[in-house]
Amino acid sequence: MKTITLAHGNGGYESKELVEKLFYSSFSNSILNNSEDAALIEDGKLAFTTDSFTVSPLSFAGGNIGKLAVCGTCNDLAMMGAKPKYLSVAFMIEEGFSIDELKNIIKSMHDELIKNDAMVVCGDTKVVPKGNVDKLFINTTGIGEIYYSGISASHLKEGMAILVSRDIGAHGAVIFAAREGMALSSELKTDCASLYPQVKALVDASIPIVAMRDATRGGLAAVLNEWAVSSGVAIEIDEASIPISDEVKGICELLGFEATALANEGTFVVAVPATETKKTLEILKQTNENAAIIGMVSSTYKGKVVLKSAWGTQRFLELPTGELLPRIC
Amino acid sequence: MKVSIKLSNLYDDFRNPKTIEAYAKLIEKDAKIIDRDIGIMEVCGGHTHTIMKYGLPQLMPKNIHFVHGPGCPVCIMPKERIDHAYTLAMQPDVILVTLGDMIKVPGSNGSLQDARANGADVRFVYSPMDVLEIAKANPTKKVIFFAIGFETTTPMTAALLESVIKQKIDNVLFHINHVTVPEVMTTLMIDGENRPVENKIDAFLGPSHVSVIAGSAIYEPFASIYKRPVVVSGFEPVDVMQSIHMILRQIIEGRSEVEVEYKRAVSKNGNEKAQGLIEKYFEKAPFFSWRGLGKVEKSSWKLRDEFSMYDAEKIYSEILPTKECQDHKLCRCGDILKGLATPPDCTIFGTLCKPSNPTGSCMVSSEGACAAYYKYGNIK
Numbered sequence: 001m002k003t004i005t006l007a008h009g010n011g012g013y014e015s016k017e018l019v020e021k022l023f024y025s026s027f028s029n030s031i032l033n034n035s036e037d038a039a040l041i042e043d044g045k046l047a048f049t050t051d052s053f054t055v056s057p058l059s060f061a062g063g064n065i066g067k068l069a070v071c072g073t074c075n076d077l078a079m080m081g082a083k084p085k086y087l088s089v090a091f092m093i094e095e096g097f098s099i100d101e102l103k104n105i106i107k108s109m110h111d112e113l114i115k116n117d118a119m120v121v122c123g124d125t126k127v128v129p130k131g132n133v134d135k136l137f138i139n140t141t142g143i144g145e146i147y148y149s150g151i152s153a154s155h156l157k158e159g160m161a162i163l164v165s166r167d168i169g170a171h172g173a174v175i176f177a178a179r180e181g182m183a184l185s186s187e188l189k190t191d192c193a194s195l196y197p198q199v200k201a202l203v204d205a206s207i208p209i210v211a212m213r214d215a216t217r218g219g220l221a222a223v224l225n226e227w228a229v230s231s232g233v234a235i236e237i238d239e240a241s242i243p244i245s246d247e248v249k250g251i252c253e254l255l256g257f258e259a260t261a262l263a264n265e266g267t268f269v270v271a272v273p274a275t276e277t278k279k280t281l282e283i284l285k286q287t288n289e290n291a292a293i294i295g296m297v298s299s300t301y302k303g304k305v306v307l308k309s310a311w312g313t314q315r316f317l318e319l320p321t322g323e324l325l326p327r328i329c
Numbered sequence: 330m331k332v333s334i335k336l337s338n339l340y341d342d343f344r345n346p347k348t349i350e351a352y353a354k355l356i357e358k359d360a361k362i363i364d365r366d367i368g369i370m371e372v373c374g375g376h377t378h379t380i381m382k383y384g385l386p387q388l389m390p391k392n393i394h395f396v397h398g399p400g401c402p403v404c405i406m407p408k409e410r411i412d413h414a415y416t417l418a419m420q421p422d423v424i425l426v427t428l429g430d431m432i433k434v435p436g437s438n439g440s441l442q443d444a445r446a447n448g449a450d451v452r453f454v455y456s457p458m459d460v461l462e463i464a465k466a467n468p469t470k471k472v473i474f475f476a477i478g479f480e481t482t483t484p485m486t487a488a489l490l491e492s493v494i495k496q497k498i499d500n501v502l503f504h505i506n507h508v509t510v511p512e513v514m515t516t517l518m519i520d521g522e523n524r525p526v527e528n529k530i531d532a533f534l535g536p537s538h539v540s541v542i543a544g545s546a547i548y549e550p551f552a553s554i555y556k557r558p559v560v561v562s563g564f565e566p567v568d569v570m571q572s573i574h575m576i577l578r579q580i581i582e583g584r585s586e587v588e589v590e591y592k593r594a595v596s597k598n599g600n601e602k603a604q605g606l607i608e609k610y611f612e613k614a615p616f617f618s619w620r621g622l623g624k625v626e627k628s629s630w631k632l633r634d635e636f637s638m639y640d641a642e643k644i645y646s647e648i649l650p651t652k653e654c655q656d657h658k659l660c661r662c663g664d665i666l667k668g669l670a671t672p673p674d675c676t677i678f679g680t681l682c683k684p685s686n687p688t689g690s691c692m693v694s695s696e697g698a699c700a701a702y703y704k705y706g707n708i709k
Contacts, residue, residue: 246337253340256429311353314387316705
């Protein structure tokens with residue numbers, strides 16, 4: 001590592017290397033080292049997290065950077081079993097940015113705060129000369145109150161079931177299609193959504209959630225790999241059971257991507273004891289009928305994710321690496 | 330009547346588990362009859378990717394082996410050419426545009442990704458025609474298209490040049506690295522003095538998209554002179570399984586012919602319009618230095634002299650490095666591209682050389698044998 005490349009921001013192997021070698025080694029402490037979606041503070045009573053948002057284009061099918069900024073931070077809290085409560089918001093705005101566009105973005109943030117029953121309690125604004133940021137960057141930090149404790153990436157055990165809350169890859173596919181200027185005749189929208197209501201439904205139904213994570217950068221592949229390593233188990237996935245919409249499949253076919261590596265902004269993976277599988281699936285399906293059981297925890301290849309094809313072959317699903325690039329021919 | 334078809338209708342049947350399993354049984358039966366080791370080279374990196382992604386080696390009987398070929402445009406790019414790209418990218422007022430994976434291949438100063446991190450304006454496009462928009466949006470910059478690929482992508486570069494001329498756009502230049510398949514396949518069969526060379530190739534799985542453009546007839550010499558069955562195959566797992574079965578049938582029946590499994594897209598003479606476009610703007614260069622394989626005569630294209638005002642290699646000839654570069658001593662990309670070794674035979678595979686920090690070019694592209702093994706092939 002001599003200079004930062006875009007690969008360091010992909011949420012896969014290179015990001016992990018950067019964070020571990022540079023940040024963890026300097027900031028190391030018992031809370032940070034747990035490397036969960038949100039830090040547990042005050043004896044585990046509160047969850048605390050931060051996230052910065054930059055996306056091009058700023059608005060896309062089904063959302064914009066403002067919706068992302070609230071969902072992203074609230075979801076990180078929700079994934080730790082916390083009720084999102086207080087947010088800070090910081091804007092870095094490029095000179096010349098349209099006030100109308102900013103109003104739209106703020107409105108989306110407001111709508112999403114209502115869904116989470118959370119509020120923005122402090123903030124900051126910086127305006128920088130043209131060219132110093134790309135239109136608009138947003139940072140949000142959030143505090144949530146833990147109402148379900150014990151969720152951890154390192155508690156997976158053999159026999160547990162792995163479920164996904166909806167079809168995967170929609171956000172990554174929408175953003176790529178927009179950047180590549182692909183005119184889509186379909187209704188494909190980002191999955192960007194607040195996940196707190198769904199998590200609450202699982203907790204209210206007394207589902208004993210073992211692990212839970214929203215599959216953001218690095219996609220499903222990154223979450224499963226982190227769990228396999230943290231828990232020292234193998235995760236076996238039936239490839240055919242992973243829900244992927246026709247539109248996302250199509251974009252992956254055209255550009256040579258794997259849907260498992262595409263980013264999501266409102267899709268989570270959850271691990272539960274095998275006995276709770278059916279009930280968990282029923283609750284997830286109340287929000288999205290594409291929710292599915294995709295695999296189980298085993299002990300075959302510890303620390304690895306195994307993808308099993310419908311014709312009896314298998315391969316490892318690796319942590320995504322490098323910048324996502326379209327294939328050549 | 331309104332008929333709607335989904336993209337998945339086009340490939341679902343070619344990934345049908347029952348069909349794949351049925352072909353696996355037929356292949357097993359034929360492999361028993363043949364009863365000796367058979368090496369089948371998939372020439373094209375797209376096939377390498379399919380084979381590894383769908384785990385097809387796990388379905389092959391013990392005596393049927395895939396031998397990975399030289400058909401990945403990124404893998405065969407010598408460091409000298411990447412150094413050209415890097416140098417061009419670092420020029421003031423230049424936007425260097427190329428296709429996908431190319432930006433990751435390391436040259437002697439680093440990759441185009443590193444050039445970008447050092448301030449160069451490097452962009453990748455999915456379609457070469459996007460270069461037109463970039464050029465129009467940046468009239469004060471020179472937009473240099475670093476063109477790569479086999480017969481598949483060459484017509485697209487020709488079409489781009491045609492549009493540049495027609496639309497009188499004066500800030501687009503080309504650095505041409507288009508290579509051709511048959512010449513390099515020949516070097517796997519005979520050396521410069523027409524002597525047969527050592528190889529592990531009993532038959533060829535012919536490239537899909539190259540053949541759509543160039544036609545299946547380009548492989549005739551490999552069947553008639555070198556007596557290797559050739560089956561031009563599609564990119565889906567059922568395509569590859571069916572093609573393997575067709576190859577084994579040829580071997581059992583003592584035939585060596587060019588057959589086309591990928592009939593839905595490939596004809597004997599190929600896309601003659603595309604070929605005409607190539608001929609109009611390009612002529613064969615005397616040779617191309619293939620990474621790992623050395624100089625191969627008449628295996629690449631260059632712009633015809635009358636279009637030299639679009640040729641970045643000529644315009645920037647004074648600043649482009651000419652030094653030939655050696656690959657890492659332990660890297661076996663050359664042997665891998667010739668089908669003499671597989672990635673695990675290389676001592677730095679997966680240790681010093683990984684997709685996140687590739688030493689050899691085969692580890693870079695998703696179509697490279699090493700990257701495909703690293704990503705998919707590590708379950709024994």
